[in-house]
Amino acid sequence: MDSISIISFIVEYGYLAILVGSFFEGETILVLGGLAVQQGYLDLPLVFLCSLIGTLASDNTFFFLGRWYGHKLVAKYKFFSKLTVVSEKISGTRGFFLAYAMRFMYGFRHLVPFSLGMSSIKVRTFFFFNFLGGLTWVLSIGFAGYFFGDILEVFFGRLRHYEFRIIVIAVIAAVIGHIIYKFIRGRLNNFIKN
16 A cells, blocks of 8 residues: 555545544544644544544443443353442442543443443433543543644654654554454463463
8 A cells, every 4th residue: 555545545534433443442543633633634623523422432332231231241241240349339429430531541441331331320420421521531632642743743854744654554553462462461361260
């Protein structure tokens, strides 16, 4: 794939990639989106909007999975029984804080809304604080990517022509490496337990 194709791909599918990527693993995608904005490939408001929609869709999906199926999964699988203890502890005064802060809890962002769904937190309370937390997360991580690109531009000069492609490839390699690491770590944990 030549450099023109990579740039065309980012311009054409950038917003969809940010929307879908924010559903699963948002930081890397959002930083890359902020960098693409800084380089003039994407528009800042649309990057933030796509990321906010993706992150809220993810949080609400896992919240309602916990609300509707959480107790059934606890009864069926031992792994989920630990979530019952967590959901009991967080229902009450800390539930709203977790609904706000869960996007910043790397590695727990799908378990926390699932646990909150199993708790007694009101749906309206979850929606409100989750929206505030998602908005804070999108603005802070998105602007970090934007300013990170600006700093790289100062240090490396004409980043638009060469380095942006290198950064895209590095981010993709980092995401793939992270997925491989999680897979290997999971296999090792299962091996150790057995």
